[in-house]
Amino acid sequence: MKRIFSGMRPSGELHLGNYLGALKNWVVLQDNYECVFCIVDYHAITTPFEPKEMKKNILHLAKSYLAAGIDPKKSIIFVQSQVPEHTELTWILNSITPLGELNRMTQFKDKSKEQPENINIGLLDYPVLMAADILLYRAEAVPVGEDQVQHVELARTLARKFNNAYGQTFPEPKTILTEAKRIMSLKDPSKKMSKTNDEGIALTDSPEIIWKKLSTAMTDEARKKRTDPGEPKKCNIFNLHELFTDEKIRKEIAQKCRSAEIGCLDCKKILADNIAKELAPFRKKYEELSKNENQVWQILENGAARAKKIASETLVEVKKKIGLI
Numbered sequence: 518m519k520r521i522f523s524g525m526r527p528s529g530e531l532h533l534g535n536y537l538g539a540l541k542n543w544v545v546l547q548d549n550y551e552c553v554f555c556i557v558d559y560h561a562i563t564t565p566f567e568p569k570e571m572k573k574n575i576l577h578l579a580k581s582y583l584a585a586g587i588d589p590k591k592s593i594i595f596v597q598s599q600v601p602e603h604t605e606l607t608w609i610l611n612s613i614t615p616l617g618e619l620n621r622m623t624q625f626k627d628k629s630k631e632q633p634e635n636i637n638i639g640l641l642d643y644p645v646l647m648a649a650d651i652l653l654y655r656a657e658a659v660p661v662g663e664d665q666v667q668h669v670e671l672a673r674t675l676a677r678k679f680n681n682a683y684g685q686t687f688p689e690p691k692t693i694l695t696e697a698k699r700i701m702s703l704k705d706p707s708k709k710m711s712k713t714n715d716e717g718i719a720l721t722d723s724p725e726i727i728w729k730k731l732s733t734a735m736t737d738e739a740r741k742k743r744t745d746p747g748e749p750k751k752c753n754i755f756n757l758h759e760l761f762t763d764e765k766i767r768k769e770i771a772q773k774c775r776s777a778e779i780g781c782l783d784c785k786k787i788l789a790d791n792i793a794k795e796l797a798p799f800r801k802k803y804e805e806l807s808k809n810e811n812q813v814w815q816i817l818e819n820g821a822a823r824a825k826k827i828a829s830e831t832l833v834e835v836k837k838k839i840g841l842i
Contacts, residue, residue: 521546521693522656524555524597527574528566531581532717533792534700534710536799537760538662542695544586546660552592553654553824554582556817559597559604559646563639564632579813581720584802595820597650602828606649607642609835613678614645614671623667648672652687653828660693683838703734706753721803724793731785731792754785761791 525531525539546552556578558571575596582594597603619625619641629636639646644667651659651672659669669692676687702708702716710717715730722730736752755774758767770787773779806813836842 518551519657520551521658522553523660524557526561527578530719540585547591556596580806584799589816593823595824599821602832607646644668644671657688658691728789731789
């Protein structure tokens, strides 16, 4: 069975974008692949963070993995910093990574603009650590969003360079792109959904909170009437309907919105109910896990032991190939 690797940063509440772009897809993949799902806490410290919140965020992410349906009997779930081989392999891969490759990374450029006062080496070296995360488990595929494709390409490049220089060691990982559309902010549909200022719907939000956020969400500023020429441009709300609303009902909503038979709030209320219904099993499981957090920590500990077994075998082979042992 082919192995895949993927991970998320523990940086606060997960929202619909995280669910549709990653978690929901991961749950399906674990039935067809040997899956390694990581909580990448070392990646999280490359951008501003609150140390007092880190452990809480790690626990939240672990509970979110499990609540979404990631099964620790099928998949390995662990915390990156608990397997030191990640940083060891990163240093080795640094020695074959051209600086120019890192300077051209889109995410590095974007993050540098966002935090000009904190353009750190970790931010620059982020893609090499990600490559080490993937190659350490000899993953053959990586489920990622479009914004991470460039990083997986670097992992492929480094795998090829290492293999050519020292002998066949790593498979060249391929990307598995989710079919879900990019989920946009409720406040500014020109931006991706985020975790701040009610711009996104958190997976743990109650039905009441979901409705409150959607009721004030921005709709299409250029909403067309039935008599306007051409097809109306789909607004952010309708894009969400495509992901959460039955096709038959969706067509009725589109027709009634266009002819002004229903208003924006009616349209949003249907969407809010559908989102709340889909997230209900997640919320229920999350609440159950919150009552026994020691069990969650134990799952992470067991996962780290399983991950370390694979990682240490890989690192020993790498060290032998480059003459360190």
